[in-house]
Amino acid sequence: MNRDFIQKLTYDTNxxxxxxxxxxxxxxxxxxxxxxxxxxxxxxxxxxxxVMLINLYRYIKDNDIQNEFINPNGKNHx
Numbered sequence: 001m002n003r004d005f006i007q008k009l010t011y012d013t014n015x016x017x018x019x020x021x022x023x024x025x026x027x028x029x030x031x032x033x034x035x036x037x038x039x040x041x042x043x044x045x046x047x048x049x050x051v052m053l054i055n056l057y058r059y060i061k062d063n064d065i066q067n068e069f070i071n072p073n074g075k076n077h078x
Contacts, residue, residue: 009021017035030050032043045053060067066074 004025006025007023011019013019013034020031020033022031022033023029027047029047030045032045057070059065060070060074063076064074065071065076065078
């Protein structure tokens with residue numbers, strides 16, 4: 001398996017822009033890019049932080065925890 005390829009995820013945003021998450025190779029840093037005005041500077045998410053973000057999302061959803069961004073109507077509080 002070639003682990004040096006570039007992977008890209010793209011999403012429409014609620015302000016009419018496009019959010020892009022770009023990763024060069026397996027376990028690489030993720031570049032946040034896009035056409036939205038709030039993406040005016042380059043941001044990078046280290047690979048370990050990206051895994052932690054996904055784990056946080058799963059934990060909040062799996063346990064129906066109230067969170068302003070991920071699950072605002074959650075029934076449980078931490």
